[in-house]
Amino acid sequence: MKQIIKGGRVIDPANHFDEIADVLIEDGKIAKIAKSIKDKDADEIDAIGKIVTPGLIDMHVHFREPGQEAKEDFRTGGNAAAAGGFTTVASMPNTKPVVDNAALIRSLQERANQVSKVHIELIGALTKGQEGKELAEVGDMALSGAVAFSDDGHYVKSAKMLLNGLDYLRAFDKVIINHDEESSLVEEGMMNEGHRSAMLGVKGRPTVAEDIAVARDIMLAEYADARVHVAHISSANAVDIVRQAKKRGVKVTAEVTPHHLTMTDECVDLRDSDTKVNPPLRSQKDVDAMCAGLKDGTIDMIATDHSPHAEEEKDQEYGLAPSGFPGLETAVGVLITDLVKTGKIEMPLLIEKMTAAPARIFNLKGGSLSVGAPADVTVIDPDLEWTVDESEFYTIGTHSPFAGRELVGRAVLTMVDGKIVMRDGKVID
Amino acid sequence: MEKNAISMRGKHVLGLEYFSPEEIQLVLSTAKEMKTIIHRDIKKVPTLRGKSIVTVFYEPSTRTRTSFETAGKYLGADVVNITAGTSSIVKGESLRDTLLTVEAMGFDAIVMRHKQEGAAEYATKVVNHPVIINAGDGAHAHPSQGLLNLFTLLEHKGHLEGLKVAVLGDILHSRVARSDIWGMRKMGIELHFAGPKTLLPRFLSEEPGIVIHDRIEDAIKDADAIEVLRIQLERQKAGLFPSNREYARIFGINNERLALAKDDVLILHPGPMNKGLEISPYVAYGNHSAIQEQVQNGVAVRMALLTLVLTGGKQA
Numbered sequence: 229m230k231q232i233i234k235g236g237r238v239i240d241p242a243n244h245f246d247e248i249a250d251v252l253i254e255d256g257k258i259a260k261i262a263k264s265i266k267d268k269d270a271d272e273i274d275a276i277g278k279i280v281t282p283g284l285i286d287m288h289v290h291f292r293e294p295g296q297e298a299k300e301d302f303r304t305g306g307n308a309a310a311a312g313g314f315t316t317v318a319s320m321p322n323t324k325p326v327v328d329n330a331a332l333i334r335s336l337q338e339r340a341n342q343v344s345k346v347h348i349e350l351i352g353a354l355t356k357g358q359e360g361k362e363l364a365e366v367g368d369m370a371l372s373g374a375v376a377f378s379d380d381g382h383y384v385k386s387a388k389m390l391l392n393g394l395d396y397l398r399a400f401d402k403v404i405i406n407h408d409e410e411s412s413l414v415e416e417g418m419m420n421e422g423h424r425s426a427m428l429g430v431k432g433r434p435t436v437a438e439d440i441a442v443a444r445d446i447m448l449a450e451y452a453d454a455r456v457h458v459a460h461i462s463s464a465n466a467v468d469i470v471r472q473a474k475k476r477g478v479k480v481t482a483e484v485t486p487h488h489l490t491m492t493d494e495c496v497d498l499r500d501s502d503t504k505v506n507p508p509l510r511s512q513k514d515v516d517a518m519c520a521g522l523k524d525g526t527i528d529m530i531a532t533d534h535s536p537h538a539e540e541e542k543d544q545e546y547g548l549a550p551s552g553f554p555g556l557e558t559a560v561g562v563l564i565t566d567l568v569k570t571g572k573i574e575m576p577l578l579i580e581k582m583t584a585a586p587a588r589i590f591n592l593k594g595g596s597l598s599v600g601a602p603a604d605v606t607v608i609d610p611d612l613e614w615t616v617d618e619s620e621f622y623t624i625g626t627h628s629p630f631a632g633r634e635l636v637g638r639a640v641l642t643m644v645d646g647k648i649v650m651r652d653g654k655v656i657d
Numbered sequence: 658m659e660k661n662a663i664s665m666r667g668k669h670v671l672g673l674e675y676f677s678p679e680e681i682q683l684v685l686s687t688a689k690e691m692k693t694i695i696h697r698d699i700k701k702v703p704t705l706r707g708k709s710i711v712t713v714f715y716e717p718s719t720r721t722r723t724s725f726e727t728a729g730k731y732l733g734a735d736v737v738n739i740t741a742g743t744s745s746i747v748k749g750e751s752l753r754d755t756l757l758t759v760e761a762m763g764f765d766a767i768v769m770r771h772k773q774e775g776a777a778e779y780a781t782k783v784v785n786h787p788v789i790i791n792a793g794d795g796a797h798a799h800p801s802q803g804l805l806n807l808f809t810l811l812e813h814k815g816h817l818e819g820l821k822v823a824v825l826g827d828i829l830h831s832r833v834a835r836s837d838i839w840g841m842r843k844m845g846i847e848l849h850f851a852g853p854k855t856l857l858p859r860f861l862s863e864e865p866g867i868v869i870h871d872r873i874e875d876a877i878k879d880a881d882a883i884e885v886l887r888i889q890l891e892r893q894k895a896g897l898f899p900s901n902r903e904y905a906r907i908f909g910i911n912n913e914r915l916a917l918a919k920d921d922v923l924i925l926h927p928g929p930m931n932k933g934l935e936i937s938p939y940v941a942y943g944n945h946s947a948i949q950e951q952v953q954n955g956v957a958v959r960m961a962l963l964t965l966v967l968t969g970g971k972q973a
Contacts, residue, residue, distance in 0.1 A: 426858035429796030429835050430774045434859075498775020498797070499782050545752055545773035547795070 230254050231646065232265050236275030236607060240282060241580035242587070242596035251280055253603040256646030261597060273641065273648075275607050279575065282583040282597050283315025283346075283604030283644065286556060287376075287590060288405075288459060288483060288531035291317075291348065293336060295324030300536040300624050302336075305556075306344030308534070308623035310650040312556040313639025315604035316594045317534075318349040321358070322381040328353035328364040330372040337373055345649040346642070347594070347604070349375040354393050354404060358382050363392055370400040375590055378405035380459055381506075383441060385411055387448060394454035403481070403590060405457045408441035408466070409433060409507055418547055420493040420508040428498065430547075433508050435463035442466040446473040446480050457589065458482040460533050462507040464517030471526040481589050482521075483531040486559045489518045490566040491629060501542050501549030502627040505535070519572050522581060529585040530578075532559050536625020543627075554625035558616055560608060562630055564637025568610070575610065607641035614638055614653075622655055666969030670790040670962055671777050672798035673839035681807065681843060687961035687970060688808050688954070694731055695956055705734035708967050711759045712768040712792070715741045715752075715776075720928055720952055721792050721801070725768045728959035734967075737764075752776060753783050760784045765967055768792050788966045796830045802927055803836030805958040807844060809947050810882055812954070813923050818845035823876040823918070826886035826908065826935050827856040829897075833927045834886060842866045851876035852886075852908060855897040873908050874917055882923040885910050885936045901934050911937040915945065923947050 233251040238261060250265040251258065291305035309317045321327035327336065333350050340348035352374035356362045358381065366377050377397065384390045384406060393404055414433040419425050421432025442458055446469060449456040461467060461482045473480050487505065492512050496503045503509055521527040535552025542549050567573045587595020594604045616630045642650035649656055663679055673681070694702055710729040714722050722738065729736040739759070741747065746755060752771070759767060767784065769777055770792040777791035793799045811817055822841060828834045828850055841848055850857065851870040862869050870876040877883060888904060898904050915922065924946045932938045941948060964970060
């Protein structure tokens with residue numbers, strides 16, 4: 229079976245390609261990219277006025293399997309990813325039970341392959357039960373396909389434990405992803421510590437908690453000559469700490485979320501838990517630093533931290549509701565509207581941060597439109613105007629802080645291994 | 658009662674950030690009339706006859722709950738109390754369902770206290786008919802306490818504009834302090850804060866119209882009134898200050914420190930007091946203290962609030 233995606237602006241950052249071109253797909257692989265491809269046997273997909281990119285990658289999602297399927301599962305999460313234009317996602321292991329052994333990795337991978345429209349990679353826990361006390365069987369998990377390791381949701385309190393992980397995993401060339409908020413400084417905190425939290429009387433999570441955690445991780449990675457990846461960076465000072473470390477040659481990488489790039493703690497309204505997230509929405513100064521970090525390469529990539537919860541959990545008093553909200557289906561629209569259309573960053577850079585960069589850091593198959601690569605492709609209409617309507621979400625999660633927003637730009641087609649899994653916002657069964 | 662230019666009928670009482678100076682003024686003038694009822698031999702007027710009020714308290718309280726209940730009863734309303742320990746809340750019923758349950762019973766006002774900041778705001782999303790009256794939500798707001806502080810100051814000083822008020826102690830955990838910030842500033846009062854640095858919110862200094870002092874003496878100097886906040890004893894265990902003894906010595910209000918303020922300084926305390934810790938008994942029961950009056954004024958202010966939000970203020 230052959231398909232041609234015709235007439236789109238093909239942006240393939242991994243190959244430094246950005247031109248109007250046709251993309252020929254054959255047997256689930258990229259077969260050819262050229263100015264004009266004619267093939268009578270091929271199905272044509274019109275992409276005039278649209279952007280054709282490698283399938284988007286999100287290395288930070290919570291698909292909640294096993295144990296928390298009321299929040300999300302591999303099927304609903306996979307559909308949400310497809311709807312948002314993502315072809316590969318990596319699911320975090322803070323589930324019930326925690327994904328901390330190879331048997332779970334193997335069985336979950338099998339289930340993900342059965343029910344998900346997109347590729348689901350699995351991130352294993354760094355420590356048993358994510359308790360930070362004993363190293364999980366990370367080598368065994370790595371050999372069984374775990375893509376990276378993380379105690380995400382928890383800070384690895386013990387410096388020695390993290391150092392052991394960094395040392396041990398060097399032999400497996402796997403990255404540790406750290407949720408960097410020093411625990412004692414964020415206890416009971418439910419929003420950014422700042423003027424707004426002071427006036428609301430709400431306990432804060434200060435940026436310094438993130439700064440010292442990022443600094444510690446960098447010092448340990450430098451000491452061990454190992455790789456560490458900072459999850460959802462959000463503090464201006466932390467960005468600067470990463471910037472300085474990169475200059476020294478430390479093997480540190482960092483990701484930022486769409487919400488930390490676009491929203492501040494001024495958005496917090498205690499009537500609705502839709503702005504409750506860890507790390508919290510920060511100040512404008514921090515938001516500006518995220519954008520600057522993304523531009524100058526300090527921040528390598530974008531990840532959504534898609535964290536759906538059940539409606540009855542989020543529909544509670546602000547302090548009682550769990551942190552996190554869905555992000556897969558709003559990411560492209562939010563980033564194009566608030567970053568590209570405002571002139572803050574260029575479209576090719578945005579695409580790079582969502583394709584080539586995560587593929588490079590985590591050594592994934594996707595992330596490029598190289599000939600012979602799996603045909604994971606996303607078509608984005610950069611001018612499509614739409615309104616975020618939670619009732620149309622494929623994710624189980626609700627309480628998106630972007631609900632009701634009028635956005636410009638949306639993925640209109642998602643292709644995984646040559647198969648169209650989403651078209652015009654509808655996931656195809 | 659005069660016909661009011663502004664009506665507060667149906668207004669949720671969530672925090673003084675949502676009150677205009679005119680609305681605050683209206684509450685204070687209405688409370689003045691209400692206070693006369695408390696002094697009558699027969700303390701019952703028909704203003705809220707046929708109205709029903711429920712108090713839903715998720716935290717312990719003596720004066721606030723009793724004050725609202727008394728206020729409602731003096732005005733002829735039916736008042737029912739729900740407390741966390743003796744209701745379905747112990748069975749794990751959510752706030753949403755508790756609110757929907759009392760709404761279904763037809764209550765016109767829900768007076769609620771909750772340990773979560775924003776719980777009252779959340780409640781306004783849940784119910785349609787009843788007005789929500791916030792009787793304290795975590796460290797966020799305690800609007801009726803803010804109003805009774807203003808009422809007490811007005812009674813004693815005759816005016817509010819230009820007064821200097823010192824608020825001392827645990828600002829970090831105090832919903833009263835935050836209601837003072839909104840309410841007092843709107844009425845032209847100059848606010849001075851002091852307490853252990855560990856009990857002051859770090860970014861409060863960014864808020865305009867507030868002066869924060871390192872030393873408690875500097876805040877007290879020439880004050881027209883001093884509000885002493887309660888120290889929550891568990892704070893000491895959390896390492897926020899070294900000992901009760903040290904707190905009393907450095908931050909406690911005693912007669913010696915009182916002398917730094919104006920001669921006619923008024924002492925306020927939202928209660929309950931830790932005598933010998935944040936306030937010496939000589940100050941608490943001395944000539945300058947308005948602490949007992951505050952309790953009575955609390956009933957008057959709550960009568961005013963209930964009248965204004967349930968009837969708009971027109972005589973029944």
